[in-house]
Amino acid sequence: MTDAAAPAAKTPTLPDAQTVTDVRHWTDRLFSFRCTRPASLRFRSGEFVMIGLMGDNRKPLLRAYSIASPSWDEELEFYSIKVQDGPLTSKLQHIQPGDQIILRPKPVGTLVHDALLPGKRIWFFATGTGFAPFASLLRDPQTYTDYDEVIITHTCREVGELQYGKELIDSIRQDELLAELIGEGFADKLRYYPTTTREESPKMGRITDLMRSGEVFKDLGVAPLNPETDRAMVCGNLAFNLEIKDMLEDYGLEEGANSKPAHYVVEKAFLD
Ligand code: A2P
Incomplete structure (x- = not known):
């Protein structure tokens, strides 16, 4: 979680970091969130990217997520399950606006x-x-x-x-x-x-x-x-x-x- 009062130099910067802008919880099993979009990211509707968080071992913990937002949207949107003992979603479900996630800007997929x-x-x-x-x-x-x-x-x-x-x-x-x-x-x-x-x-x-x-x-x-x-x-x-x-x-x-x-x-x- 980011701390607005902390000096910028102390805020860890993740590789391929994007900032969460909005989070909505739909049920105890489902949530969606929006984040900033890398300026260079172009994708075709239906494609997915790898997103995630830094793991406890300081290695990125990434999973494939379909991009739920349209390609003309200036932000990105994702729709996710919450698995209480899932390596990624047990943590990802707690993200808040202002937090950072990792997003590898290489969209791929067959639903195009x-x-x-x-x-x-x-x-x-x-x-x-x-x-x-x-x-x-x-x-x-x-x-x-x-x-x-x-x-x-x-x-x-x-x-x-x-x-x-x-x-x-x-x-x-x-x-x-x-x-x-x-x-x-x-x-x-x-x-x-x-x-x-x-x-x-x-x-x-x-x-x-x-x-x-x-x-x-x-x-x-x-x-x-x-x-x-x-x-x-x-x-x-x-x-x-x-x-x-x-x-x-x-x-x-x-x-x-x-x-x-x-x-x-x-x-x-x-x-x-
Ligand atoms: P069901 O409740 O009969 O298992 P999940 O949340 O487990 O991913 O499932 C989402 C939905 O997909 C559920 O409504 C589930 O129905 C349905 N589903 C699961 N397996 C199949 C299948 N083989 N064919 C059609 N629907 C399925």
């Missing part, structure tokens, strides 16, 4: 528009903190200019875990800058499909089960995924990623990469 072939509809499938890269992509004008329809599904255990995503979707729908850039009707393209698995909510169940039963397609009034029209990006826990990957393959979609764009891409959400 460049890895997908053109299509009509894009599906973003998230569980838990896997929402983070989509928080960036959903604020990228390209998402709406490339596709006629944008569907974001978010499956969490409890209702409170949906709040970060819900507020973000609400703010996007009212975003005047995006409306100006893409056109007034852009918000109509955005469909939001939140589900919970362990607490009562209007839509219960894992998204994978809701796809298998056809319920999600019925609810949204769209046909099941089809490689001719649909593209998908997936970010969640490992079991979810593996399961939905198989399902996407069964629909006939093929996995893409930066070097070989195709129909869908997958990234694992960070778990400390």
Whole structure:
């Protein structure tokens, strides 16, 4: 923690240090924070960087975090789990505005528009903190200019875990800058499909089960995924990623990469 009264010379300067500007705690398991952005950092929506803190052994303790903010934002935003005995997040969850974090300014990742072939509809499938890269992509004008329809599904255990995503979707729908850039009707393209698995909510169940039963397609009034029209990006826990990957393959979609764009891409959400 920084001490404003301490002489500057005594304040340890971390390598690749950035300053925390805002912290919000969403549940006892989730928080988000914002920090300064290195002037030279350019990234594509959906990419991640390594961030962390100095460990007790004076070695940086770093983990991969998707950048949740859009590439036009002057600050960076991250969305994180809190794991009480997690090496990094047990400490990171206590950061306050003014504190420093380490941020290696080398963005990489597969959840990028460049890895997908053109299509009509894009599906973003998230569980838990896997929402983070989509928080960036959903604020990228390209998402709406490339596709006629944008569907974001978010499956969490409890209702409170949906709040970060819900507020973000609400703010996007009212975003005047995006409306100006893409056109007034852009918000109509955005469909939001939140589900919970362990607490009562209007839509219960894992998204994978809701796809298998056809319920999600019925609810949204769209046909099941089809490689001719649909593209998908997936970010969640490992079991979810593996399961939905198989399902996407069964629909006939093929996995893409930066070097070989195709129909869908997958990234694992960070778990400390
Ligand atoms: P569930 O409560 O049935 O395990 P977590 O917080 O553990 O990362 O999980 C986030 C959400 O992802 C939970 O709602 C969880 O449902 C769901 N989930 C976990 N594994 C899978 C899977 N294989 N397929 C679909 N959803 C999953």
